[in-house]
Amino acid sequence: AQRVTQPEKLLSVFKGAPVELKCNYSYSGSPELFWYVQYSRQRLQLLLRHISRESIKGFTADLNKGETSFHLKKPFAQEEDSAMYYCALSGLSSGNTGKLIFGQGTTLQVKP
Amino acid sequence: ETGVTQSPTHLIKTRGQQVTLRCSSQSGHNTVSWYQQALGQGPQFIFQYYREEENGRGNFPPRFSGLQFPNYSSELNVNALELDDSALYLCASSLAQGGRANYGYTFGSGTRLTVV
Numbered sequence: 001a002q003r004v005t006q007p008e009k010l011l012s013v014f015k016g017a018p019v020e021l022k023c024n025y026s027y028s029g030s031p032e033l034f035w036y037v038q039y040s041r042q043r044l045q046l047l048l049r050h051i052s053r054e055s056i057k058g059f060t061a062d063l064n065k066g067e068t069s070f071h072l073k074k075p076f077a078q079e080e081d082s083a084m085y086y087c088a089l090s091g092l093s094s095g096n097t098g099k100l101i102f103g104q105g106t107t108l109q110v111k112p
Numbered sequence: 113e114t115g116v117t118q119s120p121t122h123l124i125k126t127r128g129q130q131v132t133l134r135c136s137s138q139s140g141h142n143t144v145s146w147y148q149q150a151l152g153q154g155p156q157f158i159f160q161y162y163r164e165e166e167n168g169r170g171n172f173p174p175r176f177s178g179l180q181f182p183n184y185s186s187e188l189n190v191n192a193l194e195l196d197d198s199a200l201y202l203c204a205s206s207l208a209q210g211g212r213a214n215y216g217y218t219f220g221s222g223t224r225l226t227v228v
Contacts, residue, residue, distance in 0.1 A: 014116030025172075043115075044155070044219040046204065086154050098208070099145065099168050100217070 002027050004089050011076050014111050017084035021072040021106050023051075023061075023087030033063055033070040034100070036086040047072075049092070057081070077110045113141050116212035118203050124226045125193050128187040131225060133188040135203030138218045143167070143208040144186040145217065146178060159185055162208050190225075198227045 003026040013019055025031060035047040048056045050063040050070060061072045070087060087103040115140040117136045118161050143162045147155035157170035161180035164173050175191040184205070190197055 006154075043221045044204075046217065051199070089155075097168065098143070099157040099160060100147075100155070101157065102147075104152070104154045 002089065002091070004087050004101050004103035006085075006087055006106045008106050010107045010109065012109040012111065016076050017026075019074045019077045019081070019108065019110075021085050021087075021108065022070065023070045023103060025068050025070065025084055025087075025089050027068075027089055028090060029091050032066070032090045033061070034088045034090070035059070035061055035062050035072050035079075036088055036102075038084040038086070040083070047085070077108075079110045079112060082108055082110045115171065116203055116205050116218050118201075118220035118223050120223060121221070122224045122226075124228060127193055127195060127227055129193050130189065130191045131193060133190075133201050133203075133223045133225070135186045135205075135220060137186065137203075137205030139185045141205035141207050141218065142184050143206045144180055145187045145204045146186070147202040147204065148172075149202055149222070151199070152179070152185075155202055156187070193227045195227050198225060200224050 005024045028057055033050045037042050038044045042072045059072055059074045061070050063070050084105050084107050086105045088100040090100050116138050119134045144218055145160040146158040148158055149155040158172050159169040160167050160179055164180045177189045179187045199223040202222045204218045206217045
């Protein structure tokens with residue numbers, strides 16, 4: 001079964017501390033993994049995707065197929081990083097419609 | 113360039129009624145997906161429309177149906193509303209090429225549906 005698991009509902013850190021938001025997935029095939037972010041009173045927006053291998057707002061995420069994980073990391077958290085973060089998966093098999101399977105989300109709270 | 117707009121923003125309906133939610137896709141996008149987000153949960157895929165046809169469906173009953181219009185806007189219809197249908201309904205658009213979405217989804221702000 002296709003599934004995305006984010007084990008932490010809330011992650012609270014102090015400004016300047018490292019951040020790691022955990023994401024594990026279950027998928028029998030070649031998945032594409034994403035992180036979406038929702039800031040307060042804003043709409044859901046794409047933060048990064050594993051295929052791009054880029055760093056956005058200081059965040060990076062590496063796909064680990066052996067551990068079926070796609071953890072989101074940032075070395076030094078900023079207060080403006082406080083938001084809800086969703087890990088999402090989409091398959092790259094034929095007939096794929098591009099549907100996204102989301103985890104339950106992790107609220108990141110960065111304290112001053 | 114305009115983003116994805118959804119209407120209405122909030123709606124209260126009685127159990128058993130029918131509801132229609134609307135979505136205008138981002139300019140240049142040809143694919144629309146609908147998601148249901150219950151409180152405290154991540155969004156769940158309902159279905160996707162491409163070239164005015166359903167192009168994939170999640171685990172939702174047939175009373176959830178949709179339409180896509182020639183201008184790529186879309187409607188989500190839910191018949192025989194149940195209390196558990198209370199949720200935030202999100203619309204997302206993207207540009208698909210060759211029938212496959214390129215995953216650059218733009219999400220709307222959603223419609224908050226309450227069924228009483």
